[in-house]
Structure formats: C-alpha cells, structure tokens
Amino acid sequence: MMFGDGWPYLTRERAVVLILALVGMGFLLFQVNQPHQPRMSLWGGSNPWGGGSGEQDGLTGAFQQTGQGLNGGALQPVGNPLGTGNIVMTQGYGVGSHAPAHVWGAIDLALDGDNDGVADPDGTWGQPVYATHSGVIKAARDTWPAGNHIWVMNDQYKTGYAHLQDFAVVDGEVVQQGQVIGYIGSTGQSSGPHLDYQVWQMQAGRWVNVNPLEFGTFTLR
Numbered sequence: 001m002m003f004g005d006g007w008p009y010l011t012r013e014r015a016v017v018l019i020l021a022l023v024g025m026g027f028l029l030f031q032v033n034q035p036h037q038p039r040m041s042l043w044g045g046s047n048p049w050g051g052g053s054g055e056q057d058g059l060t061g062a063f064q065q066t067g068q069g070l071n072g073g074a075l076q077p078v079g080n081p082l083g084t085g086n087i088v089m090t091q092g093y094g095v096g097s098h099a100p101a102h103v104w105g106a107i108d109l110a111l112d113g114d115n116d117g118v119a120d121p122d123g124t125w126g127q128p129v130y131a132t133h134s135g136v137i138k139a140a141r142d143t144w145p146a147g148n149h150i151w152v153m154n155d156q157y158k159t160g161y162a163h164l165q166d167f168a169v170v171d172g173e174v175v176q177q178g179q180v181i182g183y184i185g186s187t188g189q190s191s192g193p194h195l196d197y198q199v200w201q202m203q204a205g206r207w208v209n210v211n212p213l214e215f216g217t218f219t220l221r
C-alpha cells in the first residue's frame with residue numbers, strides 16, 4: 001500500500017485509545033509539576049527578626065503549647081513540633097510564601113526565649129524538633145527550597161519539617177509521637193533559623209493540606 005490511501009492503522013478505536021493515552025500523560029505531567037514541598041520563609045520583610053509578631057504577612061501572634069500531646073503513638077498529629085516553651089509563629093498559614101494554602105500551606109515557628117513576642121535566633125538554632133505523630137521517616141538533605149527536609153508519614157497523615165540543621169533519624173525509620181527527629185536550622189531557602197511545619201491529611205485517596213493549628217495544643221495569645 002502506498003501513501004494516499006490514508007493511514008490504514010488509525011482506526012477509530014485506536015484513535016480513541018491514543019487520545020486517552022495523551023490525556024493521561026498530560027494529567028501525570030500536571031501532577032508531577034505540582035509542588036509538594038514547603039517553600040521559603042519570607043518573614044515578610046528585610047529584617048525577619050524585628051518588628052514583633054502579628055504585624056505583617058498575616059502573623060497571628062505568638063502561642064504556647066498548653067500541655068497535651070507529644071506522647072503515645074497517635075496517627076493524628078497533635079500540637080507543637082517544637083515541644084514546650086515560648087514559640088512564635090513568624091509566618092502564618094496560607095499567607096506570604098505559604099499561599100495558596102492548598103499548595104504551600106504551612107506555619108513557620110521559632111523560639112522566643114525572652115517571651116517578648118519576637119523570634120530569638122540564638123535560642124532557635126539547633127533546638128530539637130519533635131514528630132507530632134507516629135509514622136515512617138522520609139528524609140532528604142539539601143533539597144530546594146526546603147533544605148534538609150523530613151516527612152513523617154502514615155496512612156492518614158503526613159507532616160513536613162523543613163530547613164532543618166540536621167537529622168536525628170534516618171530515612172525509613174519508624175518514629176513515635178514526641179520523638180526527636182531533627183534540629184532547627186536555616187537550610188534551603190530560608191532567611192533565619194525556624195521550622196516550616198506542614199500537615200497533610202489523606203482525604204478520599206489524596207493528600208490535602210490542612211492548617212497545623214487545627215491539631216491540638218496551639219494556643220494563640
């Protein structure tokens with residue numbers, strides 16, 4: 001058969017299959033291109049440590065953990081991954097580099113040793129970071145923009161801990177709620193020592209970003 005008779009192999013059925021395959025490939029590429037890691041902390045200004053909390057970028061003020069959580073083996077995250085002490089939220093959920101929330105939802109946390117409402121960099125470096133629920137560790141170093149990054153994952157929830165100085169666990173390790181998994185740093189795209197913390201929940205077969213402040217013990221003041 002010579003050219004001019006059309007392409008005999010492109011039957012209607014095969015055309016349908018080809019179109020479906022192309023649509024499927026396009027969908028997969030779209031999925032791959034969706035960001036899955038936390039982005040930088042902008043701190044909302046040139047001086048990330050000044051200005052107090054609650055003034056810009058949707059800062060909602062400092063908060064303290066009120067007690068419960070960080071014990072047991074719960075699958076659901078509870079409370080504050082920095083444990084006890086005075087903690088300030090230097091960038092809120094769904095604002096600044098955490099917007100839009102369904103993609104970049106996170107909160108940025110730092111320590112405020114003197115309780116003046118402003119992050120304390122000297123007191124924040126190297127502080128322990130705790131798993132807020134049980135799960136399996138997925139750890140990656142030197143990623144961008146998340147720096148040294150850990151996921152704690154189980155069937156229902158995964159939580160992300162970004163910009164770590166170092167890890168206290170290894171990839172694939174099973175951790176319990178309250179276990180130290182790493183130490184606060186400023187790796188990746190970050191302008192000061194802090195923890196970028198994300199919570200994702202499995203809903204109808206896919207991961208949905210949710211506000212960490214919905215889980216337990218964060219008390220805004």
Ligand SMILES: [Zn+2]
Nearest residue numbers: 040041108196
């Ligand atoms: Zn952040």
